[in-house]
Every structure is written in structure tokens, then in C-alpha cells.
Amino acid sequence: MTGAPAPEAASRASRRWSDARAEPVLAGLSVLVLAVIAGMVLFVLVSAWPSFSHNGLGWLGSGGGPVDEQLRSIQRSPAEPSRYVYELHAWPLLYGTMLTTGLALIFGLIFSLLCAVFIVEFAPPALRRALEPIVRLLAAVPSVIYGLLGILALGPLLGGLISEESKESVIYVVSLTGLNLTLATLILTIMITPIMIAMIVNALRSVPRSWTEGSAALGVNRWRTVWKISVRAARPAIIAAAVLATARALGEAIMLSMVSGSFAFAPNPLDGLTFFFEPVRPLAATIVDNAEALSVKPLGQTIYAFAAVLLVSTALLSLAGWAAKQPMKKYAGRV
């Protein structure tokens, strides 16, 4: 840039790409990305505010009749802004979200932990080579295909399992079909498992070899070595995997709106076995189902409130997952 005179073209090129200019440009674009993200968070929170401020803590509670009725009356509220209806008790939706996510997480965590241990330790080499692409494949299947398989193939199958008497027992409250809590949980479990398996396998492989060898040298069998040494050492990564999988399960909208029955109902554990055949509708699926009516202002703001709940919880989960993973870093140099 300074010093000996260069040919004109070269000097122009170097001036255009000089360090003094490049850094602010790169930094500026990065900050632009940050601004878009921050803007998104703010936009959603601000749009959601009327729904929260009008309902207060009652927003989280139950009551006020079926949620779908409440949403309809919000949609039909008068056109003057002063007379907008915001009355909403979103508990069945929150409960549905927690139920599907929680159950999928519990089953998924057990299943993926066993799978990861199998892949790392016990699978014969040929099977292991087959399992890695399988996990990648399951992670790559688009959610709409899972939804399609659920609604067309598994749903009718599951619907045939419901006995007539359990259908009759709740007929005045809700009609039971194959699209229900069990199906939603099952497919959600399959969807979040691959990402957890991948993370846990990576963690198990990064446990220092000398630790497991030390354990084996003391005469501990392979199962106990894996369980007491590798899995225990990889605990932070397992927690991180669970947290990130939770975030993904919370945000799954299309698949759940297809297979969960799409009826805002809070399954009642007191119903015994029927509980598992009752429909649910998580928050994200509710957003999809009501997306047509986003332009109706009060309903739009209510939907942004659902989005805000999802956004805040996934952001917190992302940060928690990042924090939980930190202790694993100390193994990185010693693999």
C-alpha cells in the first residue's frame, strides 16, 4: 500500500482490498447479520406483547373453555383496536408441547444412548460401517416425509388398536383416531434420535483411551467399562445432546401438525390407557394451523406470543447446550 510505486492496476486492486478497508467491511456485514437476528428476537417479542400484557399470568393457566374456541373468538374480535379480544388460557397447548417433547426426549435419550454405546463399543465392524450412514440418513429425511408416513401409514394402523370402549368412554369430550399422542411421540422420537446419537458417539470416542484401557486392565468387563468410565466421562456431551434435541423437538411444527390430531386438547393421565390415544396439539403446530389467519391483528399477536415462547425457550436451550458442552473440551487434546 505504501512504499515503491506499483503498476497502476495492481495498486488499484490492492487499494480496493487493503486491510484497512477489508476489516470494517467484514465486521460490518457480520454485525448486519447480528442486527437481523437481534431484530428478529425484538420484533417477535414486541408483536407478542399485547397478548401477554392483556392476560398476565393467566396466559399460562387453564380454563376459559376449549383453546380452539378462544382462538376463534380472538379471530372474530371487532375491528376497532380498543375492542380487540385477547382472552387466552394457553395451558393445553403448553401442556401438549411439554408432553410430546418430554416423552420423546425420555425415550429418545435412552434409545440413542444405547445405540451410541452399541456403535462405539459392541457393533461388529461391518454393522458399524452400515450404522453410520443409517444415522446420517435418518437425520436427513425431511420432516414432511415423517409426517406423511405418520398420517398415511402409521396412523390408520394405530387407529385400529384403539378399542371401541375406550372410544366410547371419552366420546363426549374428544373423538379418538390414530393421530394421537402416541404417534406424535413415536415419530418425534425417531426424528430427534439421530442428532443425539451423533453427538453421543463423538463424545464417547473422545474419552481418553487410557481411561478405558486402565479400567479393562483392572479386569472390569467391557460393558462396565463403557458404562462406568466412557458414559460417565461423556456426561456433559450427553446432557448437551439432550438439550439440543429438546430444542429441535420444541420447534417441530409441520410433522406434529400432521400427526398429532390437531385438536387442542390436554390429554388427561387419569383416563388410564386412553391417555395415550388422546390427541394433542403443541405450540408450533398451532402456529401452522392458524397461519392463514395471521393478518387478523389480535390473532396474529396471539400467534406471535406462541412464537415468542418457542423462541425464548429454544434460545435458552441453545445457550444451555453450549454451556453443558464446555467440560468436554478438556479431553480434546488427549484423545
Add this chain to the structure above:
Amino acid sequence: MSVAGAAAPKAPAPPLRTRPRDSSSSWPLADRIGLACCWVAGLALCAIAATIIIYMAIKGVQFLRPELLFSRPEVGVDQSSSGGFLDPLLGTLLIVIVAVSIALPLGVIVAVWLTEYGRPAGLARAVESGVEIIAGTPSIVLAIFGLIVFQEHIFGFLSFTASGGAVFGRSFLTAGTIMSLIALPLVVGATREALQAVPSHMREASFALGKTRIATIRRVLLPAVRPGIATGTVLGIGRVVGDTAIIVILLGATAQLEPGEGPAGIDVLRGTGSTLTSYVYNNSPVGEGNAPEKAYAAACVLLLIAILLNSTVTRLAAGRRGGSAWIT
């Protein structure tokens, strides 16, 4: 001396050896149950994947006809007259092009800035966690955020404005822009990982030759991390191809490509349409179309594209040294 005694020194007792792998038959019962659970889980995983693939393959053979790929969707009373899915295929392609042409340069720039400059540190940390947050944000939230933003008047040029002055907000450009946000973290992540793997002596050698920092980045680092960038991009494309929520809400999900206004080319981008994912969604029992055969056929094509992208990532990652992260 007996015969047996003479034979003994010739064949000394073999040294006590344990088997190279201990047999699980000697383990306590609880451990054996654990091992069995592992086998069951691993085989169940194989079975699930095989079921999905075989089921989709059977449905594909049943319902997928070549003419479906080249005919446009029609409004028909039953499944035999509702046309094919040429438009959704083109729509998928358009969305990928729009999303990648935004996410690729921006993602590489953010990754380069984070690894090579990263000053001030607080700002870099903020950008980093911002990217982390966007990676975890559900696409449905991004979709309705996009709708509220792109219905503002200043973004009217991206979609079309109705006669009343209201901006529609749904078009290939708006959907692609939001799609780029889900591809962005993958590009940033893969590029950063590759940049961090470049040994520092390569940078130092370039500096020693009198290159400036930015020249080093352009001439030395970016060529070196090209496989990493490619991996991130293909992962991003996979996510974009598979996403449904953003398409259903931000592309209008009209069966045919419906151009907006403007010169040729731009009008299609400003118009609405559908992609394979929204075509599957709309033709499933929950959508308006309700043509399960068409939905299966389109889902089959979609699955093939996903598998193709997936194997591309594998091949790209195999070229890299120490590809330990086999899923991102």
C-alpha cells in the same frame, strides 16, 4: 522313567492366556441384559431406516411415473387429473438458488471475520451467540417473523403490492431470504471449523512474503478451506430443501408458479409457487389437495434428493482430514 514323563518336557504347558476379548457369557446377568439392550437398540435403528426406505421405495414404484416430473399441477377433481409436480420441482430449485446466493457469501464472511479478525472480542462473542441462537430457532418462528417484516412497505419490491397498497409479503425472494437464515449457521460452522484447522504456519508464511491479511485470506485461506465451505453449503441446501414451514407460510404454496410483476425472470422470483415439501404437505390428508398418491410420489423424489445431498456431504467430508464430526 515312564513314557508320559518323557513326553512332558517336550511339550511344556502353554502359558496361561486369557482370550483376546472376554466373552459376555461370563458377565453378570445385569451386564448381559445391558448388552442385549444395546443390540436391540442398534438393530431397531437399522430396522426403522430399512422400513422407511423400503416403504418409500414401494410407494415410489407404485405411484411415481416419469410424466409426473414433467407435467404441471392442475386443479382436478380426483388424483388422476391433478397433474404432476414440475412446478414444485422448479420451485425447490429456485428457493435453493435464492437461499444459497445469500447464505453462502454472508456465511463465509461471518466465519472469516470471526476466526481471522474477531475484534473487538465482545462483538465477536455476540455475533457467535447470535448465529448459535438462529441455529436453534424453529423455522416456523422464522417464517412468521419473515411474514411480518416483508409485509412492510419498504420491502414491497420483494413481493407484490395489492391494489389497496397492502404488501403481500409472500414470494420466492422473501421465502429464500428467510431460508438463507437456516442455511447460514451451517455455512458459518463448517467454514469456521475448516479455517481453525488450517495450520498457522500457512498464514505466517504468507505474511512473511509481504501479503496483507486480506490477501492472505483471499489467496491462501479461502482456497484451502474450499471443501469445508462446500460441506457447509450442501448441508445448508439439505436443510433448505427439507423445510416445509417457511414454504407453507412465506411462499403462498400455490400449486403453480404464479409470477408477480416485473421483467422476465424477476417476475417469477417476485411471484408465489410451491416446493416439493409444500406439495407433499398440501397433498397429504391435512392439506387442501388430498391426493395421497401424488404426495407419495413427490415424497419419493424429495427423499431421493435428500439422500443424494447426504451422500455428497459424506464424500466431501471423507476428503477432509479427521472428519470426526459426521453429522452437523
